[in-house]
Structure formats: C-alpha cells, structure tokens
Amino acid sequence: MAPAQQARIGQGCMTIQIIRPADRQAWLAARQQDVTASVAAAVLGAHLYTTPYALWAEKTGRLSPDDEETEAMERGNLMEPVVVAMIRKRFPEWLVTYENDRAYFRDPDRRIGATPDAFIVRADRAGTGNCQIKTCSEDAFKQFWLDPDTDEVVPPTWIAVQAITEAQLTGCAWACVALVVITWRGTFQLHIIDIPIHLRLWNRLVTKVDEFWAMVASGEEPSPDWQRDGDVVTDVYRDSMPERRDLSADRELDMLIHQYNRARVEAAGAKAVVDQLRPHIIHSLGNAEIGLTANWEVSARTTFRSGSQSRVLRVKPRRDPNASF
Structure with missing residues (x-):
C-alpha cells in the first residue's frame, strides 16, 4: 500500500489521509478500518442492504470475509468509464476528473472513509463537486429511484448519505449522483441528480459513527434485525464449541x-x-x-x-x- 498523504479538508478542518492502494487487496485492507461511505447509512438504520448488526459483524471480523467481486460490483466497475464518457458527451462544458485509481480518503480520527468516483466542475455550481456513479436496471430504477407520485428521480437514502460523505471527506462544495439506467431494450439513460449537503445529517452521521466505534471498543454488539440478519447471525456463530450452556432462566x-x-x-x-x-x-x-x-x-x-x-x-x-x- 502506498504511504498515506495528509490533507486538511472539509468542515471543521478534518485531517484526511489519502491512500492510493497498489491493488484491490490493499484497497480492501484500507477500507476495513473504517465505516465507509457505501455503508455509512447503516449506522442510521437507513441502508437497503446493510444493517447495524451486519456492519458490526464485518468490522469486528466476526463475519466471514467475502472479498469476491459480485456481478453487481463488476457491472458498476466496468460501467464507470462508460458513464463518465456519457457525462462528457452530454455536457461538454463540464470539466470531469476521473482517475479510476481507487484513491481512498479517510478521516483517521472519526474512522470514516470513502472512495470517490469522479469530480466535476460546472459553471452553474460554485467549486468542485463530488460525483457518485451508479447503474441499475429499469425495474430497480422504478422501484427504488422513481417517485411514483411526482415521477421525480429521488436517490435512495443510503446513496444520498454516500454522496454527502464523499463530498465531506474530499472537501467538495457540492455533490451529485450520475445514474445510468440499463433499459430492457439495452439502451442507457443518464440521470444527473444533485444531492444537497445537509450538514445536520452529516453531523448526525458522525455522531452515530463515533457511537458505533465506541460500542465496538466496549465489546458490545447491536441487536440483530431478525427480519434481515438471520444469515449474518448464523455466519457469526458458524463454529461450535464442546461446551454446555444453562439457558433455563431465559x-x-x-x-x-x-x-x-x-x-x-x-x-x-x-x-x-x-x-x-x-x-x-x-x-x-x-x-x-x-x-x-x-x-x-x-x-x-x-x-x-x-x-x-x-x-x-x-x-x-x-x-x-x-x-x-
């Protein structure tokens, strides 16, 4: 792993480490020490795929490591340059910076991290913006992104939290999500959704992340969500020991x-x-x-x-x- 660079970034003059990992394994190792932007909404109980218990199990090493790239992750990684090309084609007046180097930004004090996708400079927005790139199917777009009453494109809460976190850690003045919908006809639809940076939400997230790491340090664990955490619980307790436990009082x-x-x-x-x-x-x-x-x-x-x-x-x-x- 490359040595971390230090920078003074964002609200409250955070000290940010910028890690440029040599490969995917180094990138995964860097992420393990933090609550990353992609799952940060879990500490708020607002993530579609990750619960507080699952996050605790992962960060404490109790969850079986799964470093394999899923099909959805593969699609997202392969589509990133395509989405960037679409943005540049649709908006030639925008300055888009896309390094694709897995640069990892982290606040070592708060233990929050993020891997931004791209940065944009636009004439209609002051300063540099963070651009989070997403892709989804047409069915997923209608189910999770499209407001059925107004037909407005509204990103899921966990994605908005991800974009705000990335903007804060990279010192960006604004944030947006570039979403490409892969239609059933095989065409691509590009949506640019601006994400307001709500400092109250950010401050709440920081507080919840602090509480999460304090809980980890104390040896406590969050209560499982029994509707969602069944597989995680059985994975955490996958190994049996030759002992007998008296549970008669329960x-x-x-x-x-x-x-x-x-x-x-x-x-x-x-x-x-x-x-x-x-x-x-x-x-x-x-x-x-x-x-x-x-x-x-x-x-x-x-x-x-x-x-x-x-x-x-x-x-x-x-x-x-x-x-x-």
Whole structure:
C-alpha cells in the first residue's frame, strides 16, 4: 500500500489521509478500518442492504470475509468509464476528473472513509463537486429511484448519505449522483441528480459513527434485525464449541424454541402432504403439460438437469373459471 498523504479538508478542518492502494487487496485492507461511505447509512438504520448488526459483524471480523467481486460490483466497475464518457458527451462544458485509481480518503480520527468516483466542475455550481456513479436496471430504477407520485428521480437514502460523505471527506462544495439506467431494450439513460449537503445529517452521521466505534471498543454488539440478519447471525456463530450452556432462566428463549419446534413439525407435516398430493395431481394430468379444473390452472412440464428429468408442478388460480377450455 502506498504511504498515506495528509490533507486538511472539509468542515471543521478534518485531517484526511489519502491512500492510493497498489491493488484491490490493499484497497480492501484500507477500507476495513473504517465505516465507509457505501455503508455509512447503516449506522442510521437507513441502508437497503446493510444493517447495524451486519456492519458490526464485518468490522469486528466476526463475519466471514467475502472479498469476491459480485456481478453487481463488476457491472458498476466496468460501467464507470462508460458513464463518465456519457457525462462528457452530454455536457461538454463540464470539466470531469476521473482517475479510476481507487484513491481512498479517510478521516483517521472519526474512522470514516470513502472512495470517490469522479469530480466535476460546472459553471452553474460554485467549486468542485463530488460525483457518485451508479447503474441499475429499469425495474430497480422504478422501484427504488422513481417517485411514483411526482415521477421525480429521488436517490435512495443510503446513496444520498454516500454522496454527502464523499463530498465531506474530499472537501467538495457540492455533490451529485450520475445514474445510468440499463433499459430492457439495452439502451442507457443518464440521470444527473444533485444531492444537497445537509450538514445536520452529516453531523448526525458522525455522531452515530463515533457511537458505533465506541460500542465496538466496549465489546458490545447491536441487536440483530431478525427480519434481515438471520444469515449474518448464523455466519457469526458458524463454529461450535464442546461446551454446555444453562439457558433455563431465559423464558423468552424457551417460548421461541417452542414456536420453532411447532413450526418445524407443521412444516414436516405439510411437506408430507405435498409429497403425497403431487403424484396424484400428475397422475390426473397424465402426459399433458397443462390442465384446468373449475378453479385452478395446473402445469407440470418436464425439465432436464444433471442427466435426469423430472416434472415441475405449478398451480395458480384460473383467471376466468367460466371460460371454455
């Protein structure tokens, strides 16, 4: 890893380290010591994909390391130069700086970091702006970015927090998101969304990050979100030890175990019923792929996998039970 450069940047004259990693592994190592902009909204409970518990598990090393580049990450990395080219083509009067060097900006005191994508100078905005580059599918755009009432493009909260964090750590006067939507036709739609830098939000984020690191130092942990953190919890406690724990005083746990056991028994019974009814239905279909009853449409098409074949049974209500066959 290259030695860190020091700079006085942003609100409150933060001392910022600028690390220029030699490779992806060095970049990942630099990020591990901080709450990074891409997941910063998690400490506010406002991140779509990361919870406070998952962030705690990652930063304390309890979560199994996953340094593999996902398909979404690969798409984003490959599309960055394309998005930059689109910005320069659409707005030739803008000065766009794009290094693509994974330069990592961090506040070592607050332990907040960011890897900015690009910087823009525009005649209609004072100073340099931070530009966060994003790509998404048309379905994701409609679901997460488009306001259904006004048809305005509104970035998800976690992305707005990311852009504000990057602007603060890089000393930028303003921030924006350059979003490219990949349509079902294979075309690209570019949206430039300005992100107001709300200092109250930034100050709240800084406070929450301080509280997060204080919790980590104390050995405490946040409460899991049981709707979202199930896989993280089982990963954190993936290794068993030869010991016995007395949990007899935990009445709530005793009730949870009762609910779990009842659900498990009911699920096993339901599976037995399903396994019995499935061949009955296929027998009535014979070799036909689709059958219609008074209220149901049934399909059982043959599929071939790993040298074997089977019929996949699917059922759905008939749209018009009174229609003719």
